[in-house]
Amino acid sequence: MERFKEILEDRHEYARAWKKRTGGKVLGYYEPYMPEEIVYAAGILPVRLLSQHEPDDTTDRQMYGNCACSRDLLNQFIKGRYDYVDGLVNAEGCQWMLNAFQTTLNFKTALFNHYVFVPDYVDGKTSKDVMRSELEVFKKALEKWTGKAITGSALDHAIEVYNTNRRLMRQVYELRRADSPVVLGSEAMEMVLASQVMDKAEMNDMLRDAIAKLAERKPRSDTGVRLMLVGSPTSDVELEKLVESLGANVVIDEICTGSCYFWNEVIPQPDRLMAISLRYLGRPHCALKDNNWRRRPAHIYQLYEDFQAHGVIIAKQIYCHPHGTDNPLIWKVLRERNIPFHYFERDTTLPYEETRLRMEAFINMLKPELVLK
Amino acid sequence: MTQDYWRWPESTWTSKDIDWKNSSTITAGVDIGSNSTQAVVMCDNSLFGYANLRTGPDYRESAGQAMKQALGKSGMTIRDIKYTVATGWGSRNVAFAQKIVDEVNCHARGARFIYGSSVKTVVDLGAQTCKAIRLYDWGRVSDFMMNDKCATGMGRGIEVMADLLQVPIQEMGERSLTVGKDPEPVSTTCYDFANTEAIGLFREGYKENEVLAAYLFAIAWRIHGTVGKVNPEKELAFTGGLAKNAGIVKRLERDMKMTALTSEYDPQLAGAIGAALIARDTVEKD
Numbered sequence: 001m002e003r004f005k006e007i008l009e010d011r012h013e014y015a016r017a018w019k020k021r022t023g024g025k026v027l028g029y030y031e032p033y034m035p036e037e038i039v040y041a042a043g044i045l046p047v048r049l050l051s052q053h054e055p056d057d058t059t060d061r062q063m064y065g066n067c068a069c070s071r072d073l074l075n076q077f078i079k080g081r082y083d084y085v086d087g088l089v090n091a092e093g094c095q096w097m098l099n100a101f102q103t104t105l106n107f108k109t110a111l112f113n114h115y116v117f118v119p120d121y122v123d124g125k126t127s128k129d130v131m132r133s134e135l136e137v138f139k140k141a142l143e144k145w146t147g148k149a150i151t152g153s154a155l156d157h158a159i160e161v162y163n164t165n166r167r168l169m170r171q172v173y174e175l176r177r178a179d180s181p182v183v184l185g186s187e188a189m190e191m192v193l194a195s196q197v198m199d200k201a202e203m204n205d206m207l208r209d210a211i212a213k214l215a216e217r218k219p220r221s222d223t224g225v226r227l228m229l230v231g232s233p234t235s236d237v238e239l240e241k242l243v244e245s246l247g248a249n250v251v252i253d254e255i256c257t258g259s260c261y262f263w264n265e266v267i268p269q270p271d272r273l274m275a276i277s278l279r280y281l282g283r284p285h286c287a288l289k290d291n292n293w294r295r296r297p298a299h300i301y302q303l304y305e306d307f308q309a310h311g312v313i314i315a316k317q318i319y320c321h322p323h324g325t326d327n328p329l330i331w332k333v334l335r336e337r338n339i340p341f342h343y344f345e346r347d348t349t350l351p352y353e354e355t356r357l358r359m360e361a362f363i364n365m366l367k368p369e370l371v372l373k
Numbered sequence: 374m375t376q377d378y379w380r381w382p383e384s385t386w387t388s389k390d391i392d393w394k395n396s397s398t399i400t401a402g403v404d405i406g407s408n409s410t411q412a413v414v415m416c417d418n419s420l421f422g423y424a425n426l427r428t429g430p431d432y433r434e435s436a437g438q439a440m441k442q443a444l445g446k447s448g449m450t451i452r453d454i455k456y457t458v459a460t461g462w463g464s465r466n467v468a469f470a471q472k473i474v475d476e477v478n479c480h481a482r483g484a485r486f487i488y489g490s491s492v493k494t495v496v497d498l499g500a501q502t503c504k505a506i507r508l509y510d511w512g513r514v515s516d517f518m519m520n521d522k523c524a525t526g527m528g529r530g531i532e533v534m535a536d537l538l539q540v541p542i543q544e545m546g547e548r549s550l551t552v553g554k555d556p557e558p559v560s561t562t563c564y565d566f567a568n569t570e571a572i573g574l575f576r577e578g579y580k581e582n583e584v585l586a587a588y589l590f591a592i593a594w595r596i597h598g599t600v601g602k603v604n605p606e607k608e609l610a611f612t613g614g615l616a617k618n619a620g621i622v623k624r625l626e627r628d629m630k631m632t633a634l635t636s637e638y639d640p641q642l643a644g645a646i647g648a649a650l651i652a653r654d655t656v657e658k659d
Contacts, residue, residue: 342516357476358519
């Protein structure tokens, strides 16, 4: 389990080593709608750009008012943290990430870049055809960049590798359903985050080993309060660790860098690009894309029930407009179903003492022994 | 000698009527906030003693001092207390506490002791944080909200304004209510900017009490925004140091269209009382 954490923390080193070992290209991407299978089939390593905790002293003149995550990504590019990245792709998501993508290209003009349009109404009648045509254009752009055709068998292989990864991650998450889970929320989140910056074939081998070891692990005797985490994407596990230090455990999440990243598979069909399009359009809806058929609240409720959570933490990244817009509906649904929740805003860094007080109060609120007379 | 206008009166009290030696369970609660520390001793279900002091730079020392003063000359020592619960920002520094419980649950519990079991909404107005707490009928916390990140417009800000205006802190609220119709609130409750704005109001010809009204109105407005998120319902109770500022309480009552409950107890003691009661529950459970 330590290895996932190490790779996550040293993700830049991992990518540099991969590049040196394989001689391949690395493609950084911003949003979860980026069709990784096509990139992988082209022999390129797709790396999700994750923010980190570092003072931002470079972006004020470029991206004032954006969320800290998007600003931090620009900050990292300016400081050379992502010097190994050969290209950038943004698959239509939030405005802040689009802004980070475009602004980065002002500084890094030599990078290959591509913008994949993803319909906001993912369930719309024409959405799958629009998405498919976007993937066709993207595939051609990658072929032109690498000078190599992406074959059908390469796509099939990539789909299989990615689907395997999704199945293995689901197995890890299934372990969290138990009354006394053998895997902590922070460990599971480290695995998902690491999988977004790693070669999936290597990740799959590591996951198989980890699952075998987890089967032998003894569950914690004190299972504590079971929590669900909902909200903006995150690139660290500080919140999960804080919750664990208070005797509780995050047993399930609904965040785009967590379960939403791997929850559904590509269902193979002869038209491979259509299969990939349907997978991405059909993934658990991101707050921004949950527009016509509101699926997100039902998905959150289903996960809450399936994983027997006692309460929900809704952590919104400050200035995150998709979640800011979507949250009122989520609150309404949770209130209607009498599901206890606590909402708070976080920055890239987690204000530790303040958050601890919030989490402590929320966990105590859910504990049966603190019944007030 | 200059006057410390911000300095609020500290208080201590020890019961002369309760014979603590005949009590079956003695518990204590210590609430260490960023500005004030309260220690409460309870004999069975009754308040035996308390101290409400300024928090010093050494939280351990503050906790010890408050407890010492709450025990007074009763002859009781810390060793006679069966269980102590600490709460507040400095709770982890209370060496003699057996357990730490968050402020939200302690204030909820303390408010029901002080104001009665009809309380449904508790608003804790502290030196740095405002906590709006909703309770189920049976007293358990059902929801809560806190101000985010900045401590602006809470107790510490009031102290700064007291010094700037040279008005004793305990008179600020009442004096702000003498202006008849409230002026426009200052545009920010941030200590620094509100001070600058207050000076600007003086320059425009505002009287002292009008500046106070503009500042306290802005604070009440901000607190109202936090409280609104938990869908407040009657009965409403205020706890914490700012609950003693009529200028904030009356404006909140007006804006929330609710009348807050009153009590003979000091509302600043709510957190410590709640902690002592949770300590008693723990003893009973064990």
